[in-house]
Structure formats: C-alpha cells, structure tokens
Amino acid sequence: MKNKLKVYRAMFDFTQEDLAKKIGVSRQTINYIEKGKYAPSVLLALKLAYVFNCKVEDLFILENEDLKQEDSLIFQGGE
Amino acid sequence: MKNKLKVYRAMFDFTQEDLAKKIGVSRQTINYIEKGKYAPSVLLALKLAYVFNCKVEDLFILENEDLKQEDSLIFQGGE
DNA sequence: ACATTTTGTCAAGTATTTTTGACATGAATC
C-alpha cells in the first residue's frame, strides 16, 4: 500500500506536526504512516481525508501485492 | 464511526464468512467490525471497498463525535 | 420439531498501531 500523504501535506503546506494536531495524533504517528511503517486505522484515514477534503482512496492506494498474499481465492488477479 | 458493512453484505448476499475469506481475515474480525467493536486498518477498509466496488467512505462513516474529542483545534465544528 | 447455517460473543494469545520521550540530521536564518 502506497500513500500520498506527503504530497497532500505539501499542497496544503502543513508540517507533520500541524497535521498531527489537526487529527489528534502524535507527530511520530504521521511520520510513520507517511514512511509506510504501518497502516493507520480507517478512523485516522477518514480524518486525514476529511482534513484534505479528499477520498481515502486518494491518500492510500492498494497495490497488487496487498491483494495477492491472502488465503483469498478471489484475488491474485491478473498481472 | 458508523459502518454499512451489513448492508453491503446483504446487497451482495455474502455471509460474514464469505467476506472474511475474500479479504483474508477471520470471520470474527468481520463480525467485530460490523458490530463496531473496533475500527479496522485502512488496508482492510480498502479491501472491503474493493470487494464491494465502492468507496471507503461508503462503508465507514465519520460522525461528529469522532471529530470532537481530539485535542484538535480545527474540529469540533458546528452542531 | 429437527438439522443446518449464520450470527453474536467470550477468552486468551499474538500482532500491529500509537504514544512518549529522546536524539540525530539537513536546511534555513542570523
């Protein structure tokens, strides 16, 4: 899963700390999410999308890898 | 945060177990999310939206409460 | 009424996210 947090943050000219305060988390959390160290909760994701006035899908992008792995029979679609 | 998982599941005529298998989690996880016992990761949310061919925002709905609480100065908007 | 499937729930354990506090780096300013 990729994310465009850094880009959106730049568009709005927010520092990581600005953003952290806006959505009520620590600066490190923003940093870690931005660097892809972990995937936030959907609650956080929705708040981020709210702040940036965009969709969750604009910020967080599923990759094929995310769909393959699983036990899932449905996924591991095409190349 | 509300969610419309049950509704979408009904629309697609999936059981909790069907859905669980599709996205590669346990049935209980689906059940707990559906009952609002906890908020999934954005990764799970994206997969759910993918399966239902909809937006994360269609499945998970922020409520005013979610925005108030915070230390955030930006939120606690209107009534 | 009985069997089956689906859902709700519990408990205990593992994994992941989030927090706090701290420190190092690079860029910009003075």
Add this chain to the structure above:
DNA sequence: GATTCATGTCAAAAATACTTGACAAAATGT
C-alpha cells in the same frame, strides 16, 4: 558556527486490532 525548525528514527510501553477455538442464540430450510 550557533539557533531554529522540520523531518527521520529508536526504544519501551500502552492501546487496539486480529487470530483461534469454542459455544450459544437466531434464522433458514426440510
């Protein structure tokens, strides 16, 4: 070259998500 600000990172703890296995309640089908 010292100061400040934004970012990257580490480590340890707290909180939350997720797993497995199991069982009861509710709904569905015969």
